[in-house]
Amino acid sequence: xxxxxxxxxxxxxxxxxxxxxxxxxxxxxxxxxxxxxxxxxxxxxxxxxxxxxxxxxxxxxxxxxxxxxxxxxxxxxxxxxxxxxxxxxxxxxxxxxxxxxxxxxxxxxxxxxxx
Amino acid sequence: xxxxxxxxxxxxxxxxxxxxxxxxxxxxxxxxxxxxxxxxxxxxxxxxxxxxxxxxxxxxxxxxxxxxxxxxxxxxxxxxxxxxxxxxxxxxxxxxxxxxxxxxxxxxxxxxxxxx
Numbered sequence: 508x509x510x511x512x513x514x515x516x517x518x519x520x521x522x523x524x525x526x527x528x529x530x531x532x533x534x535x536x537x538x539x540x541x542x543x544x545x546x547x548x549x550x551x552x553x554x555x556x557x558x559x560x561x562x563x564x565x566x567x568x569x570x571x572x573x574x575x576x577x578x579x580x581x582x583x584x585x586x587x588x589x590x591x592x593x594x595x596x597x598x599x600x601x602x603x604x605x606x607x608x609x610x611x612x613x614x615x616x617x618x619x620x621x622x
Numbered sequence: 623x624x625x626x627x628x629x630x631x632x633x634x635x636x637x638x639x640x641x642x643x644x645x646x647x648x649x650x651x652x653x654x655x656x657x658x659x660x661x662x663x664x665x666x667x668x669x670x671x672x673x674x675x676x677x678x679x680x681x682x683x684x685x686x687x688x689x690x691x692x693x694x695x696x697x698x699x700x701x702x703x704x705x706x707x708x709x710x711x712x713x714x715x716x717x718x719x720x721x722x723x724x725x726x727x728x729x730x731x732x733x734x735x736x737x738x
Contacts, residue, residue, distance in 0.1 A: 549728060595665065613666065
């Protein structure tokens with residue numbers, strides 16, 4: 508168990524709908540990362556938050572947004588869903604980086620199926 | 623820009639054979655971090671190793687070993703005496719810098735099949 512909790516584990520929804528994926532990082536970790544894993548694209552970095560602020564952005568679609576709350580949990584919002592958004596969405600967390608410490612721990616993922 | 627290339631998309635070996643998974647990276651930074659993660663059929667991502675750019679010492683952990691060579695920008699992973707349970711997708715990853723844009727970028731992964 509990595510200590511990172513993602514809910515829900517599975518989600519099936521229709522095209523055009525909006526969903527929210529939730530991530531609770533490991534206790535004390537300030538950084539949260541979101542990744543999308545689809546069959547043809549591998550693990551794509553979407554966005555990173557650090558202590559409530561956006562820190563880095565990847566190839567995240569405009570239909571997607573995320574935020575990190577004061578209690579450090581994060582939510583990824585996906586709207587106007589398309590069939591191609593079907594994927595495994597991972598959240599990871601890490602502590603403050605320093606030279607001798609830490610790595611990113613991944614949650615179990617949320618499998619999103621858009622029908 | 624940072625980039626990770628895993629040229630081997632799929633490898634099959636017979637149990638007990640040794641296998642090496644290749645990873646080549648690109649980065650503009652002098653300080654960076656390299657990782658290997660394992661994704662078994664169950665789907666979770668399991669951390670295997672993190673290596674700092676200023677530490678070129680190779681590492682061995684049981685049947686696993688890693689060869690970091692800055693001169694060739696490579697961070698290869700060897701499994702000795704492979705076992706069926708090693709069957710998984712293995713990802714190499716890279717993160718640049720400290721206290722700034724430290725997103726982790728993954729290679730496309732190598733799917734490893736260990737045949738009994």
